[in-house]
Amino acid sequence: MSRFLRHRLFWPAVILAALLLLNLVFTDHFFSVEIKDGHLYGSLVDIVRFGAPLILVALGMTLVIATGGIDLSVGSVVAISGALACLRISDLGDQNSTGGVLGAVVLALALSLVLGAWNGFLVAGIGIQPIIATLILMVAGRGLAQLVTDGQIITVNSSPYKLIGGGYWLTLPFGIIIVAAVLALTAFLTRRLALGLLIESVGGNAEASRLAGISARGVLMMVYAFCGLCAGVAGLMISSNVSSADGNNAGLWIELDAILAVVIGGTPLAGGRFSLSGTVLGALIIQTLTTTIYSIGVPPETTLLFKALVVTIVCLLQSPAFREKVFHRRGRPTSARPAAEEKATVTA
Amino acid sequence: MTSTTGPLAGRRTLPRKYIPVLVTAALFMAMFVAGGIRYDGFATGQIILNVFIDNAFLLVVAVGMAFVILTGGIDLSVGSVVALATMISAVLLQHGWPAYAVIALVLAIGAVLGLGMGAIIHYFEIQPFIVTLAGMFLARGLCYTIGTDSISIEDATFTAFAQSRIELGGGMWVSPSVLITAVVVLAAAYVLHYTRLGRNVYATGGSEQSALLMGLPVARTKIAVYTISGFCSALGGLLLSFYMLSGYGLHAVGMELDAIAAVVIGGTLLTGGTGYLLGTVLGVLVLGLIQTIISFEGTLSSWWTKIFIGLLLFAFILLQRLIGARRR
Secondary structure, eight states, rough: HHHHSSTTTTTHHHHHHHHHHHHHHHHHTOOOOOEEETTTEHHHHHHHHHHHHHHHHHEEEEEEHHOOOTTTTTHHHHHHHHHHHHHHHHHSSSSTOOOHHHHHHHHHHHHHHHHHHHHIIIIIIIOOHHHHHHHHHHHHHHHHHHHHHTTTTTEOOOOHHHEEEEEEEETEEHHHHHHHHHHHHHIIIISSSTTHHHHHHHHHOHHHHHTOOOOOOHHHHHHHHHHHHHHHHHHHHHHHHHHHTTTTTTTTHHHHHHHHHHHHTTTTOOOOOOOOHHHHHHHHHHHHHHHHHTTOOOOOGGGHHHHHHHHHHHHHHHHHHHHHHHHOOOOOOOHHHHHHHHHHHHHO | OOOOOOTTOOOOSSOOHHHHHHHHHHHHHHEEEEEEEETTOSSSSSHHHHHHHHHHHHHHHHHHHHHHHHHTTTTTTTTHHHHHHHHHHHHHHHHHHHHHHHHHHHHHHHHHHHHHHHHHHHSSOHHHHHHHHHHHHHHHHHHHOSSSEEEEEOHHHHHHHHOOOEEEHHHEEEEEHHHHHHHHHHHHHHHHHHHHHEEEEEEHOOHHHHHHHHHOOOOHHHHHHHHHHHHHHHHHHHHHHHHSSSEEEEEEEEHHHHHHHHHHHHTOOOSSSOHHHHHHHHHHHHHHHHHHHHHOOOOOOOOHHHHHHHHHHHHHHHHHHHHHTTTO
C-alpha cells in the first residue's frame, strides 16, 4: 500500500479522479458511455477526443524535455501544418478525393518534420540555447502560418480530411486511434529499445554521453524532429475538427499547456528522465480541467484564476517537500529521496 | 567559480568571460550602422534614445528577469504582472486614489506576488517554470476579474509622467521613464557586482549545492530574486501605464518571452551563474532596434513583420554564436 502511495503517478491520478468526480456532481450521467449509430459517445470519450492534440504535442515535448531542452515553437507548427493542409485541399478540384487529401496531409507532415529538424539543427548543430532557438520559429512560424492562409481563415469541405479530427473508425473517434498508435510506437521505441536510454543519457549529461560513444547531436536532432512531427499531426487534428485553418489562433499557447502536462506528469525540466504515461495523465488532467470549467459554469473572466488554483494544488500535492511539511508524514531524510525516485523510474 | 570582480584593468588579453557581451555590443553597432546606410534619418542619437523610450518597461522587466535567470531559475509571470499593474493603477486612479499611493501599492503587490512564488519554489521544491506559470495564470486571471475592458488613465501625475520631455541638448530628449529605468539598471548592476546579495546570486546559480555547503543563504537569495523580479515587473507595469495611459488585461501578452530573449541574447546562460547586466541592456536594445528597423521598412504586412523579426533574431544569434566560438 505504501509503495502504491509513493508511486510517481499516484498524486496526478488522484487529482484526475477528483476532477472527474467534481464533474459527476455537476453533470448527471457524466460517466455514462454509450454507442449511438455505431459511434462511441460520452463525456469521458469527449475528454480524450478533445485532449488528443494536446496529448500528441505533449508526447513530443516529453522527449525534448528529457534531453534537457524545450520547444516553444509547437504552437506555430500546429498552425502551419493545419494551414498548409487546408490550403492544398482547398485547391483540389474534388475536395473529397482521398488521394488529394492524403497528398496534402503528407506534405503538411513533411513540412512539420523539416521545421522540427530545423530546431534540432539550431540546438545540436549550432549550439544555441533551446529556448531561444525555438523562440525564433515560434515568432517567425506564426508569421509563416499567416502567410500561408494570407491572414484569412481557410475553410474546406472535405469528408476524408474531416475524418482525422472529427471522424470515427471502428466505433472509436479517429483522433483517439492516432494518439494510441503514436503513444504505442513511442513507448516501444523508447522503452523496449535503447533509444529511451540514449535520450535520458543525453539529457543527463550531453558531453559525457558523447564521450561514451553516443551521437548526442543525432539524438537531439531526432527528438526535435519528432516533436515537430507530433505538433504537425496535432495541427491536422485541430484544423480538421473545425474544417478550417486559422493562422492567427490555431495552437496559440499550446506550448505552455504541453509543458505543463509534461511537468505534472513527473518529467523534470532539467532533463535526464521522462515518463510517457505521466505525460498522458498530465494532458488528460489539463483537458479535464477545461471541460470542468465549462460544465460547472465558471464565469469566463475567472477561468484563468481557477486554472491557476488547480495547477498550484496539483504541483503542491506532487511535491514531496510540501507533503512532508504539511501532512507531517514519516520524516524520511530529504537527501534519500532523489536516489529512491531515480530507482523507481528505471523500473517504470 | 564565477568571478564577480570588477574590470580587470591592465591585462593585455581580453578575459574570455567578456566576449559574449562584446560580440553583442559589436553586432548591435553593426546593425545600427547598416540601418543608417539603408534608411534616411536613421543614424541619429535620437533613434537610440527612442529605443530606450519605447522599451523602458521591457528593460526594467528584463533586469528583474536577469536576477532570476542568474540563479538558474525562470519567471514566466512577468508579462501578466505588468498587465495586472496597469489594471490596478487604472482602476484605483479611476476611484480617485492619489497617484503616489497607487504607485506604492502596485509596487508592493508586485513584490508580494514575487515573494510568494519564490517561497513556494524554495520551500516546496517545485520547478520555477511551473510555479511562475501558475503565477502567470493567476495575475492574468486577476486582470480579467477586475475588468475585461481597457480603462484609460486621466490622472494628472500619470499624464505628467507620460508627456514631459527631458531635453538633453542637441534636440535630443528622453522621457522620465528612461531616467527611472537608468536608475534601476545602475542600482541592479551595483547590487549584482558589488554587494553580498549579488555574489550570492551568482554562487547560487553556479551551483546551488556548493553554495549551500559554503553556508551561503540560498533560501534568502532565491526568494529575494523572485521578489526583485516581481517588483521590477510591477515597476515595468507602471512605466507601461505612463506610456499607454491605460490599464488593460491584454497588455504585455507574451512579454515574458521578450524579457527572457533579451537576457539570453545578452549572453546570460539559462543554466545560471554566468552573465552581465550590461548584456541584458544590450539584449533589450537589440530587440528594440529590430522593431525600429521594421518600422522604418514601413510597408510590411503583419505576417511579414513576424517572419522578418524571426530572421533578424536568427541572423543575430547565428553571428553572435559564430564570432564567439571562433575566438575560443
